[in-house]
Amino acid sequence: GLLSSSPASSTSPSFFTPDSPLKQPFVIGVSGGTASGKTTVCDMIIQQLHDHRVVLVNQDSFYRGLTPEEMKRVHEYNFDHPDAFDTEQLLECAEKLMSGQSVQVPIYDFKTHQRCSDSFRLVNASDVIILEGILVFHDQRVRNLMNMKIFVDTDADVRLARRIRRDTVERGRDINSVLEQYAKFVKPAFDDFVLPSKKYADVIIPRGGDNHVAIDLIVQHLRTKLGQHDLCKIYPNVYVIQSTFQI
Template sequence: MPASFSAGIFSVGRLHLKERQRPVTIAVAGGTGSGKTTIANALLERVGSHHIAYLPHDAYYKDIDAIPKDESGKLNFDHPHALDTPLLIEHIKQLQNWQDVAIPIYDFTRDLRLPETQLVTAQPIILVEGVLILAEPELRALFDIKLFVDTDADIRFIRRLQRDINERGRTVQSVIQQYLSTVRPMHLEFVEPSKRYADVIVPEGGFNMVAIDMVADRIRGMLRAQTIEPRSGIDAQN
């Protein structure tokens, strides 16, 4: 069962940085529009992006031509097979071995990867954020700390609607159709069941400042215990 939120949530077993030689890998999971990215950005701001190697799972979407179609011949961007998770796993393992990685840059208006990549330098903390990251056993096994951001379905849908219209050039009707045909069914099949693997469930999405501050404080404590200087390189947010 996930731990309740307290100052000691990360003080179990293998999570003491002073006993570790590799970076600590943190997962921020949750449904679409739950506030995962808000929490990830808040942690980057509070802890300092120069301490964190940030990997958003969304960057690993496959090109539209490479996404398998379902039995009805339709594309499903909300199924795990739409994402290049093996590449994400490879990148996490490289970062855990203090090797820099070049992550994809995805164009959501054209549903394809750009030829350019983004350099992420190895840091003491690896922060991975995404909808399906706790649903994949091989990926899940790489995480030391697993957070699940829990937000009511209606709030999540409204946030997704606003994001897809404003940032991805979608129409209201197309967002609603995708939500009903794939987003909601895939959430119920993959995302909601993955909640049971979380160490901590964060309610109220990105508006839970108490939870965000507690996680940030704990990460800062880990960094002090680890006494490893951040490496120079291109900021993971840029």
């Protein structure tokens, strides 16, 4: 979930010189409704691109921590609205990563609705950056950073079922509050903000992570774009470097 990133990606040193054919990382946006399978799709892409350095940056990490005032009325807080995220900070992080710098990504706790005050997740510059979240296509500036936009399209009943399971099991909620929040905020915000952003997608994946054909096609395309074969010729020791650091 929140902390997932490919283990090799965050520890390997940069093997691209400034003269590298890949000057800027390839940025993929993955959006879709809550519990549509976005994270699963990202994890599958990362797994299949194991010979590249891929990092996942989740929009969830950029939730603003709630103020004491907001905490008192947490049931009235709309976590599905674009304003719930610190988009300026997300943008700053993404731009830094694109220029080859590492960034400290905040850690958000869904149980307390607060950011972890003393720890960050260090994300290193990479070949591929995946920006994932329900509203990553909402802000035009974030959208403009993306070389490829994927919308994960999963039926609302399937998503609600998953959401109930996830929120009760992983996020310590009771079922009534999950259903209430869904009707009050999650569904309206999906209709108002998430679904309209589907028009920006280059690729729409039906059924999310179950759709292996779609993932394969995307990975094939990425391999072509990443010019894997050229890189092998220019940097014949690429794989040796990586495997050393994977141990």
